[in-house]
Structure formats: C-alpha cells, structure tokens
Amino acid sequence: MLEDKKQTFLANFVAKTADKDSSLAKQEALKALENLEFPTTREEYWKYTRVGKITNANYSQSPSFNVSDISRYLVEGLEAYIVVFVNGFFSEELSDISKAKGITICPIAKARKEYVDQFEQYFGGLSKHESQFFSAVNTVYNTNGVYLNIQKNSLVDKPIHMINLTDAENAAYNPRNLFVVEENAEVTIINSYETVSGSSFTNSTTEIYVKEGANVDSYILQNQSETSNQVNEIDVVQKANSTYTANTVTLNGGLVRNNYNIEVKGQGCETNLYGLYLTSGNQHIDNHTIVDHIEPNCESNEVYIGVMDDASTAVFNGKVFVRSEAQKTNAYQQNKNMLLTDNASAYSKPELEIYADDVKCSHGSTTGQVDEEAIFYLQTRGVSEVSARKMMIRAFANEILDNIKIDALRDILESKIDERFS
C-alpha cells in the first residue's frame, strides 16, 4: 500500500527527467529509493513536520510556461547575472549570463555533457541522497538547475541571481545546483523562489564546494504562494580559511523545509548562517541546520529569527558538532521567535555536541510576544498602533537584515516586510 503511494509519487517525475544521467550518485540514489520511505514524524529529523501535503498531491505533467516578463522578480537596482528557471526548465531567453568572466555558469543538464570530469568529481559528493528521501528523489529526477564554477582567484564582479519561477497548477520540479568555488575566489549567489501563478512543489538540492580561502555569500529568498511547498537541501563543504555565509529569508510559502548541512573541513574557516522567517495563515516553516566542526580554529555564527502570525508554525533545529580535533572552535547559535497570536507556535531546539575541551560555544533560544509596554510607550508619543507594531517587528528582524551586504536586496526586503505588517 505504502509502496504504491511511493511509486505514484515518483511517477510524477519520470516524464520530466530530460537528460541522461549515468552518474554514480544517481545509481546510488536509485538504489536508496528502493528502501527509503516518505519521512514521518516518528523520525527525530522530521518530528514536527508532516510531509503529507507534499506526498499526497498529484502533480501536473505539463512542462510548458507562459512567463515572458521577469522584471518583478529581479532585485530592483541590482546588477546581476540572471539565470531563470520556470517550472524547473532553464529559460535562455529570460536569462542573462553572457558576459560572465572568470566563471563557468550553465544549466546543470549542459554541464553533465560538457564538463564531464568536474561533474564526476563533484556531483553527489555532498548530497544526502543515500539517507534522505527528498535528496534521493532530487538526485534521480532532477530536471535542471545551475552548474557554477568560479575559477581560482576570481572575484566575480556581480552577484549571480538564480530565479526559480512556477506558473503551472500543481507544478513539481527538482532543481539541482552544483557550485564549485575554487581557491581564493569570491562570489555572491542569490537564489529566489517565487510563484507566478498556481501552486507547486519545489524539491531543491544544492551542493557547494568552498575551496581554500574562498568566500561565498549566499542568499535564499523564499516567496512562494501559500499553496506551494518546498524542501530545500543545501550541502556545503568548506576548506581551510574559507568563509561561507548563508542568509535564508522565508517570506511566504505553504510548507517550507530547509536543510543545511555544513562540513567545516579546514582550519581558519568562518561559517555564518542567518535566517529570517515571517509566517502567517497556516504556514509551516522548518529550518534544520547542521554545522560540523571537524578541524580546529574555526568560527561559526548562527542566528535565526522568526515572526509568526495567525495559526502558523515554525520549527528550528540547529545542531553544531565540535569534533575532538576541533580545538579553539568558536560557535554561537541563537534562535528567537516572536509570536503575534496565541495560535502561532514555535518549536525550537538549538543543540551543541562538543567533543573538544578548548572551545567557546554558546546557544540559546527565546520565544516571546511583542512587548505591549513598548507598544503603549510608542503610542503615547503619537505613533499609531499599526506603526508601533511594525517598528517593533522591524527592530526584531533587523538583526538579520543588518547582515545583508547587498543594499538593493535589503531595501526590497525591508519594504516587503513593512508592506506585510501595514
């Protein structure tokens, strides 16, 4: 019975797998899928998130799309390389990657044929396709996504913005990204997910190799319709003296699950994970992160902040491992939730597992409500209640927005947040 459901679900993707992939990872994932089942709340990793919404749906098989104008999905005022996918398919007409210097950037389907050696070396090296159902599905059925290689010592002149759009009813797609950032290269990557119309399931997997001395500043913006669901796995390996920063901003969506897995495999690394989620309605936003400190002298900072309205739910589970070799690790982890109603809920579990003795680690979690005394105080100065609440929420969210280094991006996020609470 369950096996039937699994086959029915997987059948949604078969027709869309456009290219031939004979990679080892795919073989591993196919094999794993024979035994892997849908995640259930009986597993610790999925304890607070039921995936029935995703696995019970029927997805349409129509790959066509009608998007012709993407201006409203660009970051206004930001010069960037643009890569556009619609319903999981690369759109050459809507993309603009022509003048990219020091970088190789192409749809992953093309990379599979043109960069065979690199592909074999990196594809599937980090993804959890042997243990995680959705990762396995992505590894077998991935439709498209981006292969990115930043050459040694290249400082990429503009951010690379990948725009994932859907405009179909019940669209389901498996974007697969592979980023290789070579020694001492620097790059800023924005990945945005938006709904043009309809509803969708996005099952995204991204592998990122951050080599010695490289610096990756990445942004994920999730702003899909309330009837759209997303599972998003990001697997990162960092080599010595590298910096990896992720800002994950979830503004909208139905069920959203983000899985970050960061292996810090070199000394002198810096890892920053920042997250902001604003939930409303019956939304369910789940952020799971793992930072694994394997080598000494590294630093990780993690701050996730959520503002929850209506009957929405947020889950945060952050694990930091400090292995016995990883002396002098500095790890900080914090989750803060602001509940705007009594019906909103937050499940928060920051965890530290430390096997080294000479480390500085701290973690914490707070869940509270808007400070009504402060609202009254602001009102007595003439500030309307709506503005006062907006000010308080913005002040709370600013801790994350302050980390956004791209001004144009920060501006649009600020105005989107203000709009939301007006």
Next chain:
Amino acid sequence: MLSIKNLSASVDGTEILKGLNLEVNAGEVHAIMGPNGSGKSTLASVVAGKDDYEVLGEITLNGKDILELAPEERAAEGVFLAFQYPVEIPGVSNVNFLKTAVNDIRAYKGLPPMVAKDFLKMLKEKQALVELDKKLSSRSVNEGFSGGEKKRNEIFQMAMLNPKLAILDETDSGLDIDALRIVANGVNKLKSLDNATIVITHYQRLLDYIIPDFVHVLYDGKIIKSGTKELALELEEKGYDWLIKPEMAQ
C-alpha cells in the same frame, strides 16, 4: 484644559482609582503627591490611554471626551506622559521613532509631513534645551540608558512633541542635582499660557524649581487634599499621617 470627574479605574475587580476629581486650567502647574501605591501612576496611565483598566467617569481635554480615544489620538490631541519607568525598546532608534511620532501627529491634524531639514533643526534645538547628548538621540530608545539619561530623554521627547498637557511621573527621581536643574529648566521653558503641566513627585526639591500653582494629595485612589505650594512644604515637614489618619477614622 483637563477636567477629570468621578474617575474610577479597576484591574481585575480591584479598584485603584476611586472617584477622583481634578481640574487643570491652561497655564497652570499642578503637583500630585502621595504615598507609594496610592494610584498616582495609574492616574497618569489612565489619562494617557492605557487599556489595562476598567474605567468609569469622565476625562475631557479642552472639552473633548478623550476616554474613547486611542493613546496615539490622545497624544495627537496634546497629552504627553513622561513615564516613571521609561521603557527600553531595543532596535528602535530614538530619532526615527520621533520622526514617525511627529509626522503621525501632523497627519492627525491634517498637516503634511515635516521637511527633513526642519525636523533636524528642531531636533538640534530641543537636544540643546535639555542638554541631551547627541549620541543618545541616535541610539535605540532608552536601551542601556542610565536612570537619569532615561528621564532626560523623556523631557527631550516632550520638547519635540510640544504637548498641551504634560504629565511628568517622578521625572525627578534618579536625577543628580545638575540634571534636576536642567530638566526643570527645560520644563519651565516649555511652559506657556496655552499648556499645562502635572508633576507627580515625592519631593519638594523639584518643586523648588518647577513652582506649582496647586498641590494635591492622592491617597487610596482619591484626592484627599488640595492646596497651594505651601501644602508641599507642610507635607515635607509632617509627612502624610496627619492627612490619612482623620480620613481613615471616617
């Protein structure tokens, strides 16, 4: 200007204000004194519009019933409360929130937002008036301010908003001698024939600087005695017992 008639306020069935009457005219300074827990701050909160209380009776400002107005509407009508315990608001900058406050009040009155240049000019002027460190006004509201700095910030905000009726709730507590003089000076400079001030205090010290026209004693939710500035001196000397005892004997 302010007329309070038979005001009572309760929380969860416990009456805190018990039929209070007070008339304050434009141009006047009233001092309210009284033992701890007698209801002074509650009176201030109820006038400012805090909705934790069940309120009966009447409060009018220049003839307008303000009991049904939201706190921000009362502020726009000219009510200002300097808090006994100013609230710390991390992440909200003093200047930015004052800009919003000034412009929200202007909008209420049908006026366009203030031009940035004029706002800055006013900011500088008022900072100078209460000798507030520039650094403080750009920081988050009251966050990490010392006790005295918070009180000075209250008077700075009052100066920015130029209210008709200012209620200063123990603004003198926590101020050093110099700060007390500066704050009192600020209040006196802002005084005019069209506005009124209510100072809530425990000490004559403040009233040496801000000279009241009337002094009231609030006890157990009611004003049990009113007089002129001499009453404050008498209280300083004799305490409240002589007023309370006969009251209790009733």
